[in-house]
């Protein structure tokens with residue numbers, strides 16, 4: 560029904576403003592193709608979906624916000640580019656650049672100029688590595704039909720919520736309480752939400768097309784990074800050789816991308832992303848289960864019920 564022909568917000572203001580609207584996290588959000596978006600992100604997302612042409616070996620890091628995207632960007636970059644950049648060496652790009660600089664949010668950062676719908680992507684060496692929060696059902700046919708691969712990182716919805724709460728506190732002068740935001744979250748009304756449909760879209764795709772979509776969990780990566788990294792490298796058609804494994808390449812990547820290491824780096828404590836967010840805000844606590852310090856048992860019960868209902872029979876659990 561909502562078929563947008565152009566990319567410029569101003570030229571299509573009427574279209575955007577006709578979308579169903581709600582308020583969450585103190586800002587208006589709009590329903591586009593069954594997911595909620597900030598208005599300022601929609602033109603870039605739509606332009607990207609319309610104009611981006613994938614290459615056969617592109618890799619997409621995908622996620623619902625605050626699920627460990629930064630971590631996965633770093634792990635995927637270090638793994639895929641290990642023949643050019645040795646993970647244990649002092650000159651590794653991840654020691655000097657923030658993961659969001661090395662692996663950009665391609666839609667939000669490169670398709671945000673309505674006067675340039677074909678941005679210069681030649682700066683990216685192949686295989687190219689990009690990221691997006693776009694839900695699976697909205698991805699464009701060229702992306703779905705090409706050979707490019709998609710890695711999704713999923714995190715316990717409680718922890719993503721609390722992570723977002725802190726992040727949003729840092730980056731905006733939001734009004735509203737944690738309780739209000741939580742209510743809306745349980746209703747699925749929040750940027751890139753409902754979170755369960757975001758998770759389930761990629762989950763189902765990973766089951767149907769395991770060579771196309773790899774579904775990782777933040778908690779599994781924390782618990783068994785070695786195993787998960789090997790899964791990822793195998794999926795990316797660049798498995799670790801026995802020699803690499805024995806010489807500690809996997810361990811070097813895990814260490815290079817570890818929360819403790821990354822949080823301390825100058826590159827992650829200074830500077831901003833292209834969306835003008837301080838790099839430091841992407842590194843808070845890096846733990847699983849921190850939500851219990853913020854969400855009361857009564858509130859938790861509500862979200863547990865939502866999760867029980869939404870994930871039932873999907874095979875996805877937390």
Ligand code: A3P
Nearest residue numbers: 625626627628629630722817818842843844845
């Ligand atoms: P917390 O706020 O719970 O600490 P995203 O990258 O999708 O924006 O997610 C941010 C969350 O991932 C934050 O969670 C952040 O601390 C955590 N994170 C960032 N880098 C990490 C790393 N290298 N290892 C583990 N967690 C990391």
